[in-house]
Amino acid sequence: MCSELLNSVPDVEIDPEGTFKYVLIRVYAPQTKDGNEPSKMIVRGNARGPYHADIYDETVQKLTKLKLDTECVGGGRIQHSPQDKCIKVYGYSQGFGKADHELTASLLKIAYPEYNVTWSDDGY
Numbered sequence: 001m002c003s004e005l006l007n008s009v010p011d012v013e014i015d016p017e018g019t020f021k022y023v024l025i026r027v028y029a030p031q032t033k034d035g036n037e038p039s040k041m042i043v044r045g046n047a048r049g050p051y052h053a054d055i056y057d058e059t060v061q062k063l064t065k066l067k068l069d070t071e072c073v074g075g076g077r078i079q080h081s082p083q084d085k086c087i088k089v090y091g092y093s094q095g096f097g098k099a100d101h102e103l104t105a106s107l108l109k110i111a112y113p114e115y116n117v118t119w120s121d122d123g124y
Contacts, residue, residue, distance in 0.1 A: 003038060005029050005066060012043045012111035019079045020047040022089075023056045024099035028069040043107050045078045052093040074099030078108075087112060089119040 006029050014022065022045030029038040044059045052075040060070050075093025079086075089105050092098035101119035109117045 006040050011107050014045040017080050017082050021052050022078045023052050023075040024073050026071045072096045085115045087117045
């Protein structure tokens with residue numbers, strides 16, 4: 001049940017194009033009988049809110065309804081160019097700190113296998 005619940009949450013949800021903020025979130029399923037707390041990492045990014053916290057709050061509202069806990073582990077920016085099939089991950093969040101861009105890029109590569117996905121610790 002727990003793994004099914006986690007698997008129902010998409011690993012990546014980002015805007016179809018543009019430059020926008022993103023957050024890297026660990027999602028926790030309810031604790032199992034043996035005391036394990038299954039989890040997975042997800043990426044959420046969009047231009048709707050002016051702050052990283054807006055993206056995180058929007059995600060928390062959705063996942064709380066599924067009885068899933070969350071922890072924001074950092075943020076940054078994504079530059080998504082569908083015409084060039086290119087995604088660049090960089091920057092940081094003033095509120096949550098810098099996300100693990102290498103991990104974020106690996107999740108994006110799975111979601112966008114035909115894209116060139118790069119990351120950098122530079123920039124804001």
